[in-house]
Amino acid sequence: IITFDGYGVSGHCNHCDVHYGVRRLLQENPQSLQAWELVSTNIFRKYSGPIDIWLSMLLAIKDTDRMHCLLNEQPKKSFHAMSEHSSQWVWFRKLFVSFSSYTYVNTLRKINV
Template identity: 45%
Template sequence: MSQASILSGVQGLKSARRALLVIAHPDDESMFFAPTLHVLHNQGAVVRILCLSNGDGDGLGVIREKELLAACRVLQIPTQNVTIVNHPQLQDGMARAWPAEAVAHQVEQQLKQHPCDTVFTFDAHGVSGHLNHRGVHHGVRLLLESQGRQLGVQAGWQLVSERLLHKYGCLLSAPLSALLLRPGQALVTSARVWASVRAMAAHKSQWVWYRKLFVMLSSYTYVNRLQPMALG
């Protein structure tokens, strides 16, 4: 097995050549989507990241923008492929609900400027239930269901939110995910754990003890289970 591979999946994931990952905050890419990013890099896909806020909830937005670019360098994503949005309706905050229309507009503009065949984002629960993560899902879903194919998107994938025991299953994550895999879902895994840790560590302002523990124990460091999204 290569350092990052698709254990189970469908052609829509394996054929991704121009991929867009839509996230809510700087560090989402490293905490949750690293296995998917490793797989995309391995298969030669051009990866872009659209981050819909600069994570300014604690007044650290400028710092966190720089940290995201540093993390993307670790993940071998060129800095010119990273777009960070700072919009009044899309501000970082646990209690801030993001309008689906505002999210959809930002993603639409990104896809028009940089066409992509595959889009990745959170599912409706957003891994942790964070309102911003959930808002990203609803906005991406709104866009893909209304005009995904018109924008050239051939596949959309949402990261499955795992239950608590599975979420912190560490090295047992891959076999557990394989057991839970449903028809149509894709399962990607990565042995590049150190690269994922280094990417998260690049977010120095966020690299506190509980996030260090999260990265080591979290299933999302080792495996991503992906569910297809409907396209219209």
């Protein structure tokens, strides 16, 4: 399972609730499931675009058993995917997809319960 971390990238209550729901599922089924959470970054890193790739990679190297850094080698596909959802493809989402480090790199951390 891949989910949000406790902050949920933006602090959105739905994202946070998904995280806590997955943690509960893991607690009830500790042997049969494995889950990873998307690591939320601070606002400066969040909007640093591809610049954050280097820092994300360095931080993930420190704990390779629990963290994996995933690079998006084709960020244009992110733009295309979002543009397919016309109700979502508004000006501020265009800015987000352009400047968000999550378009270019994502760090997953193993959830241990």
